[in-house]
Amino acid sequence: MTRLSIVIPAYRPDTLSTPISSLLNQNFRDWELLVVGQGNPEKERVSKVLTLAEDFSLRDSRIRYVHSDNEGHSYAVNAGIQSAQGEIVSLLDDDCEAQPDWLTTIIQYYDKNPQISLLGGSVIPPKKEKWLGVCPNVNPGEVIYDPMLSNFTPPSNFNWIGANVSFKRDVALATGPFDEFIGSGTIFPAAGETDYMLRLEKRAVIMMTTPKVTVLHKHGYRYGYQAILKHTFNYAYGNGGLAGKLHLMGDPRGEEWKKHTIRRRLLSWLTHYRPYRLPFDIVRLKSFLAAYHRCISEYQTEGDLLKPIGNKQLTA
Secondary structure: OOOEEEEEEEOOHHHHHHHHHHHHOOOOOOEEEEEEEEOOOOOHHHHHHHHHHHHHHHHOOOEEEEEEOOOOHHHHHHHHHHHOOOOEEEEEOOOOEEOOOHHHHHHHHHHHOOOOOEEEEEEEOOOOOOOOEEOOOEOOOOEEEOOOOOOOOOOOOOOOOOOEEEEEHHHHHHHOOOOOOEOOOOOEOOOHHHHHHHHHHHOOOOEEEEEEEEEEOOOOOEEOHHHHHHHHHHHHHHHHHHHHHHHHOOOOHHHHHHHHHHHHHHHHHHOOOOHHHHHHHHHHHHHHHHHHHHHHHHEEEEOOEEEEHHHOOOOO
């Protein structure tokens, strides 16, 4: 069996060569790469992803192309997991660059900590080129989260995002797919990682984060006021959808999350007395609440996953 499978949910052909090239430079060699294209194969973007993946596969037989008919990060990740042959599956975004010891360090952590089933690492932003810009990043602490030992409360410096996370494939298959209505490219376009973490937590899966497993978010900056607004409101809408999902599942944290968000958005400007932030926070709150109520009214839950009422495909 291959020790490690890497899944790249590929949406941006212009940056895709960066993560693939960084994998070819890895110190650890026992891996396979699944480049997952998304959407209509006749679209120029999708065909470029396919062509690029096939070109790299001619250079290295460990690289394979997988296709998801549906667009969205969760669809692509699920297709990659199903096709993976490795004991461990690592996710890497199509605009990131893995450090040369990325895979070696991942394997070392699993070997030293056989009890863990998920490992999240750092996603470091590149140098900022313009003043107005936003780049998803995370720099977690070196912590192990055992839900049973910590009363299902993660350490304060436990954090990971889908651009740099790995997990044991058998645990992922037992947990079920990523929710295809929550996360980047979906109806509720954020919080897919949080949703998956909560599902692992419910199963008492032991997880770990470390700043030593590192990728550079090389092409991650989005510049301009519109980019910042889109990023901010996508997070608000995604988190609202997840809070609504928790409510549907009978989890009191959904309602608590809503109440906390209302208080925070209406009162946070008082912390440093910045009244100019209040209109912005109100718009973020409206986005959160709109998603929360949309989730409750248009969806139901089946197991741990959202399902549209009437089983109809809904659009954003």
